[in-house]
Amino acid sequence: MKNFLQAALVAAALTSASANAADYVIDTEGAHAFVQFKIKHLGYSWLVGRFNTFEGGFSYNADKPEDSTINVTIQTASIDSNHAERDKHLRGEDFLDVDEFPEATFASTGFTPDEDGLSGTLEGTLTLHGVTKTITFPVKKIGEGDDPWGGYRAGFEGQTTLKLADYGITYNLGPASTEVQLDLLIEGIRK
Amino acid sequence: MLKNSQHSYGWITITMHWLQATTILFMFGLGLYMVDLTYYDPWYRGSLQLHKSIGILLMVLWIIMIVWKNLNPRLKPEPAPKHELLAAKAMHWALYLTILSLLITGYLISTADGRSIAVFDLFEVPALPKLIENQESVIGDIHEILAFTLMGFVGLHFLAALKHHFINKDRTLRRLIKPQV
Numbered sequence: 398m399k400n401f402l403q404a405a406l407v408a409a410a411l412t413s414a415s416a417n418a419a420d421y422v423i424d425t426e427g428a429h430a431f432v433q434f435k436i437k438h439l440g441y442s443w444l445v446g447r448f449n450t451f452e453g454g455f456s457y458n459a460d461k462p463e464d465s466t467i468n469v470t471i472q473t474a475s476i477d478s479n480h481a482e483r484d485k486h487l488r489g490e491d492f493l494d495v496d497e498f499p500e501a502t503f504a505s506t507g508f509t510p511d512e513d514g515l516s517g518t519l520e521g522t523l524t525l526h527g528v529t530k531t532i533t534f535p536v537k538k539i540g541e542g543d544d545p546w547g548g549y550r551a552g553f554e555g556q557t558t559l560k561l562a563d564y565g566i567t568y569n570l571g572p573a574s575t576e577v578q579l580d581l582l583i584e585g586i587r588k
Numbered sequence: 589m590l591k592n593s594q595h596s597y598g599w600i601t602i603t604m605h606w607l608q609a610t611t612i613l614f615m616f617g618l619g620l621y622m623v624d625l626t627y628y629d630p631w632y633r634g635s636l637q638l639h640k641s642i643g644i645l646l647m648v649l650w651i652i653m654i655v656w657k658n659l660n661p662r663l664k665p666e667p668a669p670k671h672e673l674l675a676a677k678a679m680h681w682a683l684y685l686t687i688l689s690l691l692i693t694g695y696l697i698s699t700a701d702g703r704s705i706a707v708f709d710l711f712e713v714p715a716l717p718k719l720i721e722n723q724e725s726v727i728g729d730i731h732e733i734l735a736f737t738l739m740g741f742v743g744l745h746f747l748a749a750l751k752h753h754f755i756n757k758d759r760t761l762r763r764l765i766k767p768q769v
Contacts, residue, residue, distance in 0.1 A: 474722055481700035481724035482636070488725045495725075570627050 421551060421585025423453045423469065429552075429584035432471055440573025446478030446487075453503075455585055457551055459541070462510040462517060467583075471501040491568040493526060501525045508536075519555060526564045532557060536581075544586075552584040589767050592660035596768040601660070604653050605764055608646070612687065612742070615642055616735055640698055641707045647691045654684070666758040679745055686738045693731040700724040 423430045432448040453469035474495040476487050488495045505521035516537040523532050534557035541551035558578045561567070591598040597605075622635035665673055698705050699715030700723035706712050720726060752760035759768060 474725065479701065481703070482698060484701075484722075485697065485724040485728050488722070568627070 419458055419549075419551075420456050420588045421454055422588055423451075423455065424550070424584045424586050425450075425452050429550075431580070431582040432469075433580040433582070435578040435580065436570070436576070437573040439571055444478065446476060448472070448475050449477050450475035454588075455553075455583070457541075457553075457585075459514070462514060463508060465505070465508040465517075465519075467503070467505045467519070467521070469503045469581075469583075473499055473501055492566055498525075498527050506531070523559075525559070526566055528564045530563060532559075549587040550584055551587070552582075554583070555581040557581075592663060594661050594664050597663065597763050598660070598767055600656060601653075602764055602766065604649065604656070608649060608653070608687075609742075611642060611646060611649075612738070615639065615646070616739055618642075619735060637706070640694070640705050643691055643694045644705055644707045644713055646687075647695070650684075650687060650691060663763075666752065666756070666760050668756070668758075676748070679741065679748070682741050683738070683745060686734055686741060690731065690734045690738060693727050693734060696727045697724045697731060700727070 430451075432451055433445060434447065435443050435445050438444045448471045450472040451469055453467065455465065455467035457465045473493045474488055476484055476493065476495075478484055478487065487493055490497075502524045503521055505519055507520045508517055509520075510517040516535060518533055519536045520531065520533040522529055534555055536553050536555035539552040539554060542549070544550045556578065558576050560576050562575065589598055590600050592601050618635060618639050622631070622639060625632045625635060665676065668676075695705065695713070696716075696719065699713075700718055702715045702718070704712040704714045749761045749764075752758050753762070762768065
């Protein structure tokens, strides 16, 4: 009897968990997710680029946003700054060294929702250029709901700034260009 | 004196040989030098422009050389054992093909994004459609390997020339300095 009760409780807990937490796959197939970067050029203007190939998923429930999690894996060789010679340099040993470090990953370790329930602070471990660091940055929900094709989607944006030297990238681009801003624009389709 | 004969290279072949030899050595040095320049070096951009411009001109020279070689009588080699003649022929083809591959791969790096190559602001060579994913990086690695391979071949070619001159004491090297009578 005791075992049966335990089993029933576990089953109930699992059911409610799966009812509360919704798992999403990041819509890279339809390219509704973007990993962009932005860095100062000489201190006079911005240079913008992106990573074309990445994948991942997240878990989010509007009722329990504190349980949200996200995982993203980026193929570093897919860097695209719209200039072949520059991309070749960026993939090389001066920067990403993609032969040695083909992937960059982010795995969340916690999420602290703000009062409004639409934004919050994401904490997680970022591995880039072989260096793993814990970072925290603000994220914001853009929206969620049914899509016109029978699915259900949710989208978020986040922004963080990394010191390149923290990740062992020390090529001198000038004093104005030691930090890179990452813009993460993520849309997921509920599984 | 301009054209080759069965016994002698003409001035045109001699000039093209040494022009290519010096330009290729210069390009190897320039290539090694430019990839290590820092971003704020005044030559950071210019060195690459120069490397690309010379590369296209070398391609033109390579084509003229092959055409000229086939328009002229073939030289009779200096007497040598059969395996040496075969080795010489193989080395010449290795040089021709490695140089051509270097020129093509260089072109494919800089044109991977559809940009054309400007040759000293004189004219532009348009790009081909992209052939493979991450073309500039993949072809870039091949370009680098080919460059070192070519330098290996050039070294052997150079040693063989010295051997002909100092050990065999034949005319092989002298034929390439000036036309023989």
